[in-house]
Amino acid sequence: MGVKKKELKVAALENGTAIDHIPSEQLFKVVSLLEIEKLSTPVTIGYNLDSKKMNKKGILKISDKFFEEDEINRISLIAPNVKLNIIRDYEVIEKKLVALPDELLGIVKCNNPKCITNNEPMKTHFKVIDKKDVILKCQYCEMKTKKEDIVLL
Amino acid sequence: MKKESFVSIADCSKDDIIRLIGKAEYFEQNPNQKLLEGKVCATLFFEPSTRTRLSFETAVNRLGGRIIGFTDAATTSSSKGEILKDTIKMVSNYADLIIMRHHLEGAARYAAEVSTIPIINAGDGANQHPSQTLLDMYSIYKTQGSLENLQITLVGDLKYGRTVHSLISGMSHFNPTFHLVAPEELRIPDIYKQFMESHNIPYYEYCDFSEKVINQSDILYMTRVQRERFTDLMEYEKVKNIYVLNNKMLDTCKENLRILHPLPRVNEIAYDVDDNPKAYYFEQARNGIYARQAIICSVLEIE
Numbered sequence: 001m002g003v004k005k006k007e008l009k010v011a012a013l014e015n016g017t018a019i020d021h022i023p024s025e026q027l028f029k030v031v032s033l034l035e036i037e038k039l040s041t042p043v044t045i046g047y048n049l050d051s052k053k054m055n056k057k058g059i060l061k062i063s064d065k066f067f068e069e070d071e072i073n074r075i076s077l078i079a080p081n082v083k084l085n086i087i088r089d090y091e092v093i094e095k096k097l098v099a100l101p102d103e104l105l106g107i108v109k110c111n112n113p114k115c116i117t118n119n120e121p122m123k124t125h126f127k128v129i130d131k132k133d134v135i136l137k138c139q140y141c142e143m144k145t146k147k148e149d150i151v152l153l
Numbered sequence: 154m155k156k157e158s159f160v161s162i163a164d165c166s167k168d169d170i171i172r173l174i175g176k177a178e179y180f181e182q183n184p185n186q187k188l189l190e191g192k193v194c195a196t197l198f199f200e201p202s203t204r205t206r207l208s209f210e211t212a213v214n215r216l217g218g219r220i221i222g223f224t225d226a227a228t229t230s231s232s233k234g235e236i237l238k239d240t241i242k243m244v245s246n247y248a249d250l251i252i253m254r255h256h257l258e259g260a261a262r263y264a265a266e267v268s269t270i271p272i273i274n275a276g277d278g279a280n281q282h283p284s285q286t287l288l289d290m291y292s293i294y295k296t297q298g299s300l301e302n303l304q305i306t307l308v309g310d311l312k313y314g315r316t317v318h319s320l321i322s323g324m325s326h327f328n329p330t331f332h333l334v335a336p337e338e339l340r341i342p343d344i345y346k347q348f349m350e351s352h353n354i355p356y357y358e359y360c361d362f363s364e365k366v367i368n369q370s371d372i373l374y375m376t377r378v379q380r381e382r383f384t385d386l387m388e389y390e391k392v393k394n395i396y397v398l399n400n401k402m403l404d405t406c407k408e409n410l411r412i413l414h415p416l417p418r419v420n421e422i423a424y425d426v427d428d429n430p431k432a433y434y435f436e437q438a439r440n441g442i443y444a445r446q447a448i449i450c451s452v453l454e455i456e
Contacts (some may be wrong), residue, residue: 114278116259120236141280142161142260144344 015129016041016063018085019091021106024048026078027058029152033074033107034060041065073101077108077134077150100131108136109151126153158265158272159448162283162319167326174300176447177291177440184443185351188455190220195248196222197240198275199231200256204416205275205284206437207243209252212445222249238267245269250453260396271452279315285415286319288444293324294435296411300324304369306332308362309376309396311341311422316415317376319352331356332366336392338383356377373398374415375421376435399423403431413437419442 023029027047034093036043040061046059066086074100075082086094106123117124117140125139166174194213196207201224213220231240232378237255241264244251253264254275261274261281276282294300305324307317311333320329331349333341333356340358349356359366367373380398383389397420398412414422415432426432450456 053223053437074251112258114256114258116237116255116257116277118261119257120263122238138259140262141257141278142163 012085012090013061013063014067014090015088016061017067018087019060019062020057020083020085021051021054022058022060022082023054023056024056027060027077028083030058030060030075033078033152034071035064036060039065070101072096072098074104074107076100077104078152079110100128100134103127103139104136107153108145109153110138110141110143111145111149111151112138112141112143115143117141155448157284157452157454158261158268158274158276159452160265160272161281162286162323163193163281164167165283165323170287170323170326171287172292173444173447173451174294176337176451177287177443178295180443181440184215184446186215187217188450189213189216189232189453192250192453193251194218194220194222194249194250194449195244196220196224196275197244197253198222198224199226199229199237199250199260200276201225202254202276204438205254205282206313208441209273209275209284211450212293212442214445214447215442216449219450222252237264241268241272250449252449273448273452279313281319282315283319284441284445284448285316286323287448288437288441289316289320289374289413289415290323291316291444292411292413292433292440295440296433297371298408300327302328303371304330304332305372306334306366306370307376308334308340308398309378310382311335311376312339313379313382314376316377317341317374318345320374321349325349325352325354331353332359332370333357334359334362334366334396336360336378336388338385338388338392339378362398364402364405365401367410369407369409370410371407373406373410373412375412377417377419377421381446393418397421398426400425403429406431426429 030107039072042063048056082098083097085092104126108124108126110117110124115138126136129135129137136145174257196206196209210220229230245268250271252273252275255277258278258280260278261272265272274281274283310319374399377395380389411433412431416434
């Protein structure tokens with residue numbers, strides 16, 4: 001009986017991208033970073049789903065959308081262990097792990113109040129100088145930002 | 154128009170620095186030339202800095218260039234809310250070169266991105282002041298005959314002092330040893346220690362400013378300990394007079410030692426040092442003209 005009651009909580013995708021293992025608390029940030037609200041295709045957002053590994057997780061299933069590498073890598077800052085499934089005709093044809101890009105444009109806020117980026121209408125620009133420990137360096141004021149101090153725009 | 158700006162000393166390779174120092178040496182021999190004839194240089198000082206502006210403007214004038222600009226943002230459109238980009242775009246249409254000073258960090262890098270003409274950074278907040286670094290290095294080169302293998306002692310505010318940070322970056326190509334003398338509150342930040350470690354540069358930290366440290370130095374680079382940097386004024390009162398160099402402390406120093414200071418000094422170098430032949434800070438300021446002539450001609454690609 002118990003087994004039967006367990007049903008698929010999220011509908012299968014025909015074509016598109018399924019993003020799994022998103023920490024629940026980061027789910028809506030991921031939604032906004034990927035600009036999901038601008039899409040016109042069907043999107044399923046799963047929030048606070050049970051997960052053996054993570055306790056609670058989020059899932060995104062986005063129909064007919066295949067992200068570019070730099071689009072998807074934006075989320076690596078807040079959800080570094082996310083898995084991406086590329087689906088065509090109900091089959092997972094590719095699995096990807098997100099990776100931190102070399103540069104981050106317009107995603108992270110510079111924590112230096114005297115940085116030009118906080119005083120002009122312009123995009124921030126960071127170089128990732130340490131991918132392992134996640135240390136960013138502002139291209140403008142040259143201040144370094146550690147992982148725990150990262151604030152998204 | 155070719156656009157090669159001068160924003161940070163960290164952008165310069167060892168060869169770039171050697172080339173610029175060679176040019177500065179040439180301009181010291183021939184300071185008055187018509188190399189900038191027909192050129193218009195804009196000095197945009199969003200923040201006042203009389204010393205730096207006069208030095209740049211002297212450099213331009215001695216090369217026959219003309220100058221437009223402002224000395225204080227209060228008299229410009231930025232006080233009406235004009236963004237930096239618009240000011241730079243506008244001036245790019247008028248001049249051949251922009252020399253700019255700005256109170257915000259990263260302003261020069263951004264200006265270089267939006268400008269169609271070269272930008273020379275004459276100081277962006279607490280970030281960079283690369284022409285100061287080049288004149289410091291030219292002064293070191295002139296007084297020591299080489300930039301290689303020197304014992305350099307940096308004294309005072311090593312936490313906020315941007316001249317100190319840039320000097321460490323610029324000298325990193327020349328196998329220096331640094332002796333860092335600072336009060337606990339103004340010690341060199343960890344990122345610069347990591348920088349030195351990753352470049353295999355030996356450094357030693359001291360709280361005491363003693364003859365022992367001075368005696369091993371080739372260059373003694375003094376900086377001002379600024380009162381406004383202290384959260385605890387008791388702490389300031391304790392250290393403000395510790396890092397004062399007086400003539401007596403130089404009795405047993407090396408013959409080739411020279412004392413540098415980016416100026417203005419307050420009380421960290423006693424006036425009795427001024428007459429000591431090892432005092433070099435006023436000549437250092439004069440070297441700024443030649444270093445800036447070298448930078449200006451380099452970004453304008455004038456040989």
